[in-house]
Amino acid sequence: MSAYRQSPFANLTPVVKNLLIINLICFIPYVILSDYSYNTAVIPHVGLFYFGSPYFRVWQILTYMFFHGGWMHIIFNMFVLFSFGPILEYAIGPKRFFNLYFICGIGAALMQMLVQAVEVHSIIGSFTWNGDLNGLDQLGYNKLMAIYQGPTIGASGAMFGILVAFGMLYPDLELMIMFIPVPVKAKYIIPVYIVLEVILGFGQFAGDNVAHFAHLGGALLGFILVKSWRLR
Numbered sequence: 001m002s003a004y005r006q007s008p009f010a011n012l013t014p015v016v017k018n019l020l021i022i023n024l025i026c027f028i029p030y031v032i033l034s035d036y037s038y039n040t041a042v043i044p045h046v047g048l049f050y051f052g053s054p055y056f057r058v059w060q061i062l063t064y065m066f067f068h069g070g071w072m073h074i075i076f077n078m079f080v081l082f083s084f085g086p087i088l089e090y091a092i093g094p095k096r097f098f099n100l101y102f103i104c105g106i107g108a109a110l111m112q113m114l115v116q117a118v119e120v121h122s123i124i125g126s127f128t129w130n131g132d133l134n135g136l137d138q139l140g141y142n143k144l145m146a147i148y149q150g151p152t153i154g155a156s157g158a159m160f161g162i163l164v165a166f167g168m169l170y171p172d173l174e175l176m177i178m179f180i181p182v183p184v185k186a187k188y189i190i191p192v193y194i195v196l197e198v199i200l201g202f203g204q205f206a207g208d209n210v211a212h213f214a215h216l217g218g219a220l221l222g223f224i225l226v227k228s229w230r231l232r
Contacts, residue, residue: 047151108157111217
């Protein structure tokens, strides 16, 4: 193949390539199963549940970040990994990039459970619920059921860690953003994403089932790692 027709995958770095492959393999059940079968037979085992939930298993802290809930979900996350991952891996090395991905993903999971623990405590006065309905109103019951039965899935927490690390290392690199006709520097656009996640997370808008605090947890770990590794 000539240089002018080089495959867009030719310059993929090893860790990014393997992460893409693993994510795509884990998406196969979604493709071949119905939504009902996928959500009842697969996600209860690999999605991340609140630590007080009977569905929680320790391995979910890792497995949740490789399973996605739909085409747009996985396309967005893999686009971020494909676009920004190789540059970061070249810059900081495969080992550190590997650590960045998994530490941010795990940090996102822990942040999500921390926020859920605060919400549970605000409703019943403790961090775990034994199913007692005394003193619970309908709103509190619905919130508890959503926390105890609703899994978190997707690599978005790790992706936000990658985005933050990229923005810190390449703040003046100009990016083309959808619906914005001019390039915008990374140091401007990535903080906007973070602020938007904060607003959506605290706003708790009706119909929004995105784990915004998991995104913020991944972003925070990305920031901490870049600072602690003294990367420039």
